[in-house]
Amino acid sequence: MSRLKAKKWFNQLQDIGCIVCYNEGHPGVPADIHHIHKNSRRVDHFHSIPLCFNHHREGSKNDRWVSRHPWKKEFEKRYGDEWELFEQVKKLVIRLRSSSSI
Numbered sequence: 001m002s003r004l005k006a007k008k009w010f011n012q013l014q015d016i017g018c019i020v021c022y023n024e025g026h027p028g029v030p031a032d033i034h035h036i037h038k039n040s041r042r043v044d045h046f047h048s049i050p051l052c053f054n055h056h057r058e059g060s061k062n063d064r065w066v067s068r069h070p071w072k073k074e075f076e077k078r079y080g081d082e083w084e085l086f087e088q089v090k091k092l093v094i095r096l097r098s099s100s101s102i
Contacts, residue, residue: 001044001045001046006046006089007045009048009093010033010045012096012097013031013033013048013049013093014030014031014033014035014049014050014089014091015028015096016028016031016051016089016092016093017030017031017051017052018030018050018051018055018056019031019049019050019051019085019087019088019089019092020051020052020055020065020079021052021055022041022092023079023080024090026101027101029052030052031050031051031052031056032050032052032053032056032057033048033050034048034049034051034056034068034082035047035048036048036049036082036083036086039099042090047087048086049085049086049089049101050089051068052090054067055067055068055075056068056069056078057069061074066078066079068082071089
């Protein structure tokens with residue numbers, strides 16, 4: 001993925017905001033970019049999802065939220081598999097692209 005395409009993709013993810021917050025009824029929460037890993041390695045820039053600080057790297061596991069880092073298993077138990085979230089994000093980006101081109 002070229003730098004320009006990656007930047008565009010990341011901007012679109014940030015337009016959506018944290019996917020977990022979105023699913024909990026709080027769209028537009030500012031997000032970091034979380035790269036999905038396979039076999040302990042980053043797949044690429046495209047395979048990424050938007051997560052807010054709390055859901056990404058804050059490090060907590062409590063009644064309100066679970067951070068992906070370092071609680072991957074608990075995160076996925078609560079919010080869904082990263083690959084499922086990625087598929088949802090792709091659909092939202094497609095919807096975002098089609099609505100902005102009208």
